[in-house]
Amino acid sequence: MDLRSRPVGALAGVVPALLLAAMAAGPAAAQDTIRIISHRQPALEYYTGKMAAALPEGRVTVELMPIDRELELASITMSSQSDAIDVLYLNDASFQRFAANGWLEPLDDLWEKYREEYDLDDFPQSVIDAVSYDGKIYAMPIQTNTELFFYRTDLLEEAGIEPPTTMEEYAAAAAQLHSARTAGTIMSLKPVDAALNEAHWYMNAIGDGWFDDAWKPIFNNAAGVEAITKLKEMTQYAPRGFTAHANDESTINLQQGLAAMGLQWFTRAAAMDNPEQSRVVGEMGWVAPPGGGARIANDGFAISRFSSNDRDEMFRMMAEAASKESMREGAQFAMPPRLSVLEDPALAEQFRWYTAAREAVESGQAFPAMPDFLDVGEIVTRHILRAVTGEAEVQAALDQAAAETESLLASRGYYN
Amino acid sequence: MVSWQRGLWLFFVPSFGLLAVVLLWPLGYAIYLSFFDYFLGTGTRTFIGLGNYIELLSEARLWRSMWTTIIIAFGSVALEFAVGFALALALYRLNSSAKVFSVLLFLPHIVTPVVAALFLKWMLAANWGLVDATLLTFDITPPDWLGDPLWAKVSVILADAWIFTPLIMMVLYAALQGLDASLIEAAQIDGASNWRILRHVIIPALIPAIIFTISVRLMDVFRFFDLIYVLTGGGPGTATETITMYTYQLGFRMLEVGKASALGVITLVIVAALLLSINRALNSIYRGGDR
Amino acid sequence: MSAADAPNRRRRDTWLIFIALSVFTVINLMPLIWAVLTSLKDPRDAFTIPPTIIFEPTLEYHRQVWFENDFFVYLKNSLIVSAGTVLISVPFGSLAAYALSRIPRRSAGPILSALFTIRMFPHMLLAIPFFVMGTFLNLIDSYILLILALVAINQPFTIWLMHGFFLDIPRDLDEAAAIDGCTSWQAFRIVILPLARPGMTVAALFSLLLSYNEFLFALVLTGTSTKTLPVAIASFGGEDISSWSLSAAGAIGIMLPIVVVMLLLQRYLVRGLTAGAVKG
Structure with a gap:
């Protein structure tokens, strides 16, 4: 090829070169942190904060966005089996969808393992049913809305x-x-x-x-x-x-x-x-x-099946956020699914709407x-x-x- | 062909190479998927040939949303063009203070679309939106901007116009600056009225810029999505459900990617046909205007 | 009409236009002004009947946006993505546009139409393939794929814009260069390119606007470390109106940098467009 083509050819070579460079530089850093995505509202800001605080500084990154954007991002990510998301917030309806698609990690063994330590029996059966699909538990209950x-x-x-x-x-x-x-x-x-x-x-x-x-x-x-x-x-x-x-x-x-x-x-x-x-x-x-x-809706946090992080660690992180102490404090933002917290009479005194809420849970109906x-x-x-x-x-x-x-x-x- | 033109094809390589890799591949993939019953949830895909197309084309919903799209698209572009042109003429006439105005008037076009939608919602929301709150203060009950089927369309058109009129204004203003001022002066000396000058001197000279702005806007307005999503969500009922809203629902909400892709291809074909004929028409006017 | 009347009437008309334009400008900027006011209010005063105009302004929400939310990190990401897009988009587009302007019109026409057909395809249908591509190449949460995607969707417009400029530059110039022994590359670089600079400025500005403001691809292709401003801002919205003052402050924050750039470059925009971008 003669001289005239060389500069253009060089420009044409820029794309592959850039691609290679980017691949070499790679998103390596993203792999060791645990990435949580969640809908943004006060209760979830609180609980994602608790999760981040449960592990050493910098171990967890939290991204909050409106739920429709979150679900779009999660659907695209998980349908291509990418490990870009580790933990995500799901409401009742989207939970069923994601669990049925096989995008979530079953948690039964971990649930068994940490049952005592985090007093997981404190969650009523109705709540556990709501975070189960086809007989398996897939999420940590975080709020009853x-x-x-x-x-x-x-x-x-x-x-x-x-x-x-x-x-x-x-x-x-x-x-x-x-x-x-x-x-x-x-x-x-x-x-x-x-x-x-x-x-x-x-x-x-x-x-x-x-x-x-x-x-x-x-x-x-x-x-x-x-x-x-x-x-x-x-x-x-x-x-x-x-x-x-x-x-x-x-x-x-x-x-x-x-x-x-x-x-x-x-x-x-x-x-x-x-x-x-x-x-x-x-x-x-x-x-x-x-x-x-x-x-009524029971919402929780679930672990992506495609996550490459340690599931034990992530489970403990979620359980910390869902602990009794954490939920007692979080009760100002959302109704805690834990019976011991919910039945605490001090709650209704402190927050005027709890009496109505407990009746609403009785008379309400999930999707x-x-x-x-x-x-x-x-x-x-x-x-x-x-x-x-x-x-x-x-x-x-x-x-x-x-x-x-x-x-x-x-x-x-x-x-x- | 002159000898130096031989290497010319190489100039296409970077751009078209990139387009082929980054854009044509996904486009081809989308077209390929449009022949499948592909539900992203379970990930199973079954080849169904033209099944998606047949199903979509026989739906009343597709045609209804196509009409809504066309009404909103043409309404927006017409409004944007009329206002943009008027502003450009005003700027041209003002000359000295035009610079300040052109900067201020261009601002809405710079706003990030997602953010612009939010701003406009704060204006148009019933009761506590600025427009309503102001009018209600004076005991005037305004129409239901986002809740009435007709007004919702108007509001959506106004919202689009708010963002894109500045673009048209700027292009036409620039084109006016490039105009040979002596032509206008000559016409003025001949005693021609402003209206005659506009029709016979200014507009013919601006035809290329006019075609440019109208085509660019028409092309983009069919992808119009963010504003509607935030302002009305396609409502009330289906009054502002455009074809992109429908695509979004199929692809992103219901994860029926095969069907959504087919809808994308249908949209592309219809819009391309529409634009081609409009361009033909504009071009023939152009030729006519040249003489 | 006497000769002395004409300038008077003209002056009066000019004043009328000036006043009308001022009124229009104020009304037109109302959404922006209102957003600025909202960002300075407590949420309680933000949405009232009658609208609250007198209030005690607070910079609290701006402070939160800029200093508690990694705003500068997102800004940096946005700038990298925008700069990358402009630096690839404009040269690539100019090369193609130049070639298009120098081949016979009957072959250039269909190519231009094809380019625009590509442009019309709904972006949301490209998002999924882009993500699949990103996962495959391990390029999610990196700048490069987002930049390339933005360049690609921006190419048709850039090419069309630049095409108009190059058409305006007489072919005689290329031919004269060829006679002097220049290759087509040399002719382009030495003779044509300097003349096309105003056009490239315009193309750069529009690429910048698009890449700075793009949301969907940025949402899908970025991650924690490469998130751009529009994606970050979206997370300030929603669920609780205490975040609406924050949304407003965030929205103003995202606008400021691009407004400054545009103010600085505005005259090039008009000049560039005037120079013939739209004569194709």
């Missing part, structure tokens, strides 16, 4: 209304308290997760739930249609913009006094009494959601225990929202959702 019914004690008192215990009372109270400035009730109907939670409550309180025993959809039966029709009716008492509201927006509406009541997570209760954020300090009360059946419920939710939520905004009739929308759900579940092998 439950939806509570938030209401403004001052407004209800003024109007002479008792906190509602049934959906009818809820509807009547919302209608009575609704005004131009203060909405009767918050409703979080932003697609997908927020709206799914709201619909889950109605579907259990009024409808017959999502599925029958053979995983056939029943949410489009008469009771299901009634539930979603009710949901649609209630939106007239919701704050403006409710279709774009998720937990953050609804929390702000409550904190700013723009709504009188409604369904919201336990983890948001403390923020109501925080004078830096809230204008309704001391004026919020809590009861178990009327009608029952609102969502159906199936790995594909989030995907079902993607389908169902969309159709429910079409019904709510009047794009489709309730019955027609639910029928279509049921048909699509059945075909999805068939393709995932549910009816074989």
Whole structure:
């Protein structure tokens, strides 16, 4: 080749050279630290902090991000069997998915080994079931989250209304308290997760739930249609913009006094009494959601099956964070799944919402225990929202959702 | 061909080599996956030929979201172009103070898209968003910006325009600066009205820049995602569900990678066809305008 | 209309335009101004009716962003990624664009169209293959794959932009150089390149914007030690509104460096674009 081509050829050689250089330099450092990824919220900030503190400085790196980003990153990483993530936070629904995919490390032997040392029998069976899949334990329970019914004690008192215990009372109270400035009730109907939670409550309180025993959809039966029709009716008492509201927006509406009541997570209760954020300090009360059946979720931390770090060490790290002392302190952010902590009467005295929360756990309902419920939710939520905004009739929308759900579940092998 | 042109192909090597390795490979892989029933969860893939395509093309949802995409895309680009052009003309006219304005007006384009979405949410959120909070203070009840099906589309278009109008403004302003000022002066001396000068002198000279901005914007607006995801999540109902929202749901939420890839390929084909015909049309206007 | 009226009217029009433009600019910058105010407020005052305009500003959240969250590490990562992208993207793109501008139009056209077709493919569908590639080459949590990915998705635009510049440089110049005995490389380097500098500045600025702001690939391809600012900022969002003032402070923090760069280089942007980027 003659002279003219040489400089260009050299440039063309840059890419492979850079690639080689990068490979040589390699991400070697990433392998010895334990990388934890988690959703960001106060309780999880606390518990990931505890995990990092359980091991020597620099041994653990924690990355917090919104849960949708976390799950995207984790799905991509684990489906390619990469060891880039060691420990990750999973909520109930995503836990089922990840466990069913074989992406998580079974923990039974370690559970047995450390049962005494960390008093793991302190976790009630229902919680252990929630972090198990197909008979194996896959996660360390870290928080029980439950939806509570938030209401403004001052407004209800003024109007002479008792906190509602049934959906009818809820509807009547919302209608009575609704005004131009203060909405009767918050409703979080932003697609997908927020709206799914709201619909889950109605579907259990009024409808017959999502599925029958053979995983056939029943949410489009008469009771299901009634539930979603009710949901649609209630939106007239919701704050403006409710279709774009998720937990953050609804929390702000409550904190700013723009709504009188409604369904919201336990983890948001403390923020109501925080004078830096809230204008309704001391004026919020809590009861178990009327009608029952609102969502409860047991969340935890799991170890990636593809992690190349020492699983014993990682298990101990998680167990430290989930220890009695740690959970006693963490109780201000989230409901601890440990019985000994939960039943401590001092807790209810210190945090006003614990009484309601323990009732809510009794009357609440978790998502159906199936790995594909989030995907079902993607389908169902969309159709429910079409019904709510009047794009489709309730019955027609639910029928279509049921048909699509059945075909999805068939393709995932549910009816074989 | 002149002799010096012989080595010319070598100039393509670095760029196209990189594209082939880094971009064509994943693209080819995605096309390959589009022929499979591939659920990332279990990792099993079954060849199903055109199955994904047939399923998608027969779905009402695909066409609905395609329409939504087209409405939002053309709405955004039209608005961005109209406002951008007006701003460019104003800047051109101002001359001396234009520099300050051009810097300030370009700022929104620099903001990281994820962050921009957040800023706009703080503006448009119902009740406590700045727009609502201000109007409510004066007892004006504004429309439900993100919750009403029609307004949600408008809001999403406005949001996109906020970020990309500055780009169009800047390109057209630069093109105006390159304009031969004597042509305009001559027309003014002839007593031509501003409107006539605009139509017969300025616009014809700007046609290449206009085609450039419109094509670039149209191409990108079909990938429009972050803003909608943050502002409305595709709602209310399905009012702002674009084709990329649907792709995201299939690929990232439901992990149906095969089907998502097929959707990507379908989008690519439709958008490419659309853009090709628009480009043809613009080009023929261009030729017509040249004469 | 008398001759004396015309300049007066013109001056009046100019004033009207000036006022209209000022109003528009203020409204247009409202989201930014509001974000700055939010970053200086406690969360309780951030979202109120009527909007809180008078409050006691606090720099607490900015302090947290810059000094408690490894902000400088992320900034360094972002700068490395951006610089890498610009330094590869612009030379590669210029070479290809030059060649494109010197081959017959009927062959250049389809190549340009093909490039743009690639550009339109949804990025999220590239994320998974990129990650698979990264795992295979053991390049996750390194800069290089992210840089190459950003260069690749940016190439079509860079090439198209530069193509316009090179078309504007008369071919006679190349031919004269060839007659003087230059090879095509020498002609490009000695004769053409200096003339294309304004265009390269513009291309560099746009590459910079893209690579500094890109989120999805950065999320998937970086890890603890190479995380860029947009990914880091995303973790300030969500779940609890006490973090919204923090989000705002983070958002302002991520903007500042790029705004400074843009302010410094703005005149090159206009000058470069004027010089003919868009005459293709």
